Amino acid sequence: MQKAKVRKVSTDTLTSNLPEERREQLCTSLGNVELSLLYKASVHGYQASAFHQRCDRQGPTLLVAYNNSGYIFGGYTSVDYARSGREITDEEAFLFSFTSGTSSYIKVNSGYNARYDDAKWPNFGQQLYFCYNNQPAVNYQGGNAFNINTSSMYGNDTHLSECEVYKVEQEPEDSVEEKPWRNVLWTLERRAELMEMIRNHKPLMTSVSRVRILMIGPVGAGKSSFFNSINSIFTGHVTSKAMSGSAGTSLTVQFRTYPVNDGREGKPLPFVLCDTMGLEEQSGAGLDIEDISSILQGHVPDRYKFNPMAPFQPDEQKASRPASLQEKIHCVVYVIDATKISLMSDKLEEKLASIRRKVNSLGITQIVLMTKVDEACPLVEENLQSLYVSSYIKSKVQEVSSRLGVPVSCVLPVKNYSQELELELNCDVLLLTALQQMLNFADDYLDDVCPMED
Secondary structure, X not given: OOOOOOOOOOOOOOOOOOOXXXXXXXXXXXXXXEEEEEEEHXXXXXXXXXXXXXXXXXXXXXXXXXXXXXXXXXXXXXXXXXXXXXXXXXXXXXXXXXXXXXXXXXXXXXXXXXXXXXXOOOEEOOOEEEOHHHOOEEEEOOOOOOOOOHHHHHXXXXXXXXXXXXXXXXXXXXXXXXXXXXXOOOOHHHHHHHHHHHHOOOOOOOOOOOEEEEEEOXXXXXXXXXXXXXXXXXHOOOOOOOOXXXXXXXXXXXXXXXXXXXXXXXXXXXXXXXXOOOEOOOOOOEOOHHHHHHHHOOOOOOOEEOOOOOOOOOOHXXXXXXXXXXXXOOEEEEEEEHHHOOOOOHHHHHHHHHHHHHHHHOOOEEEEXXXXXXXXXXXXXXXXXXXXXXXXXXXXXXXXXXXXXXXXHHEEEOOOOOOOOOOOHHHHHHHHHHHHHHHHHHHHHHHHHHHHHO
């Protein structure tokens, strides 16, 4: 088995109790993984609500409990905690126990459920309950899913001195494809050619002077950063006009339309990037689907401040007339963080599906911008030109295509400028290629509506 890459926990100020030797053993048993500390009962409390607040929708997790008899024990599940009220089948689930130099692993028995996914305390096989009754305790209730001997597993000492839960993340496989799965010219000439094509782009319809591109995506995915990156390329140095960051809630609270000029004193380029409040999975937070509908149809003015509790209401005079084609959205771009595709919640996925249905009904073309590819794959972080020979990035493109219901050819991986002080050729080529594709897609939409507008 491949030796695990072990990374020390660096989650805020949480300190792991797991000895390095035991960490390495667990990582090796799980393959090439990293552990990140999500939950620590002595800090967050033994309540089920505290556990679920920190651990739900985090992908595979490892629970590690400690008692004063010197036992370190717990279990692994590859399926998210989600309070679904369902029995969970998980053939990869196992229990483990360490004490004074000995270790044991117990796989889930074939044909049995690994756990019950409810809003209560974490359990394995509905046999072994941790933080039982919101107390520092483990409780064994018998059963057949796991072959448990409580004496050897935790010395029959049911009082917990600590309980921790770790997020388990697979290290990306850095395998290289024999041939690039997309062809890109990483040259100065190609960058210059793309910039010239974009400068000279003329929308198909004379009534539309500039293509309007709407950016939609979860909080922190990189919508505002994409505008900043495109603006940087045409300005000639890294800029930050749109507020961007990685806050837990949306930094963009207004509907903003960002024209881009060809250089600081240059003429406006033939597109406008429209930035929206980030999507959030809970209702009453983030961008409302009714707001998106109003934006798509050209009713929402620049700098309109979103109110998650009340969707946009156009005034009566404007509502009585349809917006002109110039004011409508001509291409929708879903911005998705490559590092978080696998962790996308059902609620967020359903929200995106609802938006896609609305966009489809209006016949507007759609693209996915997959950001942070360098953070998702070490091979790409080392050299951006490895993007289209990375099998891991290819698998992420296929995954986002499947989850969002868009063709693979419509998923465009990019790296936005974030910490850089200087422009970089490979970054520019990817960003400009994506923008050029957006303009092409907008033309497809205008071509479709052309007979209706004539």
